[in-house]
Amino acid sequence: MSLDVNDLAVYYRTLRGDVRALDGVSFSLADGEIMGLAGESGSGKSTLGKSLIRMDARMRHVAGTVRLDGAELPVADDARMVPFRFHQVSLVPQYAMSALNPTRRIGRMVRELVRSRGVDYAGVHPELLRRLELVGLDEQVLRRYPIELSGGMKQRVVMVVSTLLNPSLLIADEVTSALDVSTQRAVAEALAGFRDRGFVKSMVFVTHDLALVHQIADTIMVMYAGRPAEKASSRTIIEAPRHPYTRMLISSLPEVGVTFAGKRLQGIPGRPPGLLDPPPGCRFRDRCPLAFDKCAEQPPFAEVAPGHWAACWKAE
């Protein structure tokens, strides 16, 4: 197992109290696995992604452990996380368009960054050029300032830079959200290619775009209101989901080739519970057509079939 997250809970401190953005998340990632992490806004998917590399000042680690390649990842301790960042865990951020210092030539920025992490730049320079070429950029970009590149070029530069030290885990946080549809898929496939070539061992691909992620991800984990709802292979999630939330989520997506002449797409009525003081039990209960008495008790995130986990009493 490459990554092992156990009962992770991360709250946001606010003036009105703790917002339980992540409340007991457990899952694991096999070597070479690309896991799509899906869910609507506020489901905790981005919080989970951030928790694995760098929590911001408002986030507070409450419980749970993370293990990466057998060693404990000290996610709660900002200073102790530093040696792991970039080397072991890396990030392709949502804001790739503005992730590069506007007043430094890209080559110089990369050189300074790599050196600051105690790595000999001359050793990685040929690899950097090779990987830039791989994503269709020539050596010239290193002599340019970020403003001279297009959005897609910046995105690719950031992808190459983030994975330059061959991290074990890559977190791709909504990397395609800011791109137009035609480049989304190219970016997603380039990332999958990085995994295939061994630049990264495993990857968490945070997104709200199920249609895109199922094309490149091996598994998909769907989150709802701070907890995982279901995790299974991409195929299973799309074709045979067991959690009622996943099912409703899938059925609310349009399908290619199907015309909806007589039938309107179904949304999911209601809204997710507030996470400031969430109700006990299953958090989807209020919107769930299958809810029954037992749902007042929180269902465990249990393996309902080999490689298929779901947090629902009716999933078996």
Next chain:
Amino acid sequence: MRRYLARKILIYALTFFVAVSINWLIPRLMPGDPIRTMLSRGASGDEASMERMRAYYEQTFGLDEPAWQQYLNFWTSLARGDLGISVWLFPQPVTEILLSAVPYTLALLLPATLLSWVAGNRFGAFAARSKWLDNTLLPLGYVLTATPYMWLGILLAWGLGIVAGWFPTAGPYGFGSIPGWNWPFISDLVSHWFLPFASLFLVAFGGWAIGMRNMIIYELEAEYSTYLEALGAPRRLVRRYAFRNAVLPQLTGLAVQLGTIVAGALLTEIVFAYPGLGNLILEALNNRDFFLLQGAFLFIVVGVLIANFIVDVIYVVVDPRTRTQMQGSAA
């Protein structure tokens, strides 16, 4: 780059022309008559001799000609570096008076502005990372910037000059000193220079520090900083990038400041009786000295334009974004 510079120079030339024209016009719109002021100095009861004197002075200063002719004369003599003759210090040429005052103003203002800019930026960036400094010294900075300048100047002169007796409070050098390139005179010069310099430095320092502190906090929260931190870059690298980017708006501020520098020193020079351009402007105003006022303003205009031009050029060097604006994007 060349096209950019050529365009800039054209704009500066135009600005110069307009500013100098206005500069010529304004004293002439002021109430009061300089000739009458001069005549009153040598007043006598004789009507006919007064009339002759008036005619003589008007001819000397070229005020007997129509306004448009005066305006043309002004440009032609300006081209020869002749700014006319002072009314107040008649018959000294204006250029000579100005040139004797400019070194004082520059020696005061250039170090005060540049040093306060450098020190204020350093300190502001430093204070932003320390909660303690942020809570103690920056409020002090606010107080310093908000202090009316003459009050601070007087306070300094009183505290360090009169009570402590460390520094002289007025004049460019002591009455007993004889100007020359010798050590006693230079040290006398420096001790007279110190208080006006310190007062200017303090006021500007607070402003720069506050500006920098706010800018650097903004830059440290910018996304390129977050990205570097996510990749575990050391604080030093992130700070260095943030500082460099936060300095850019401060640089614009410096250009504006360098421009208004001469006018800003008016109060300093009055408080400390320092014989710079500011003092001259005051005297010229009091004596309705058109030519001296024109000359002083000309120096200010030229100063503003040069300062802005230099900063424009520096900006192109330090901020690549301005360069792409003039070359077009490569992507």
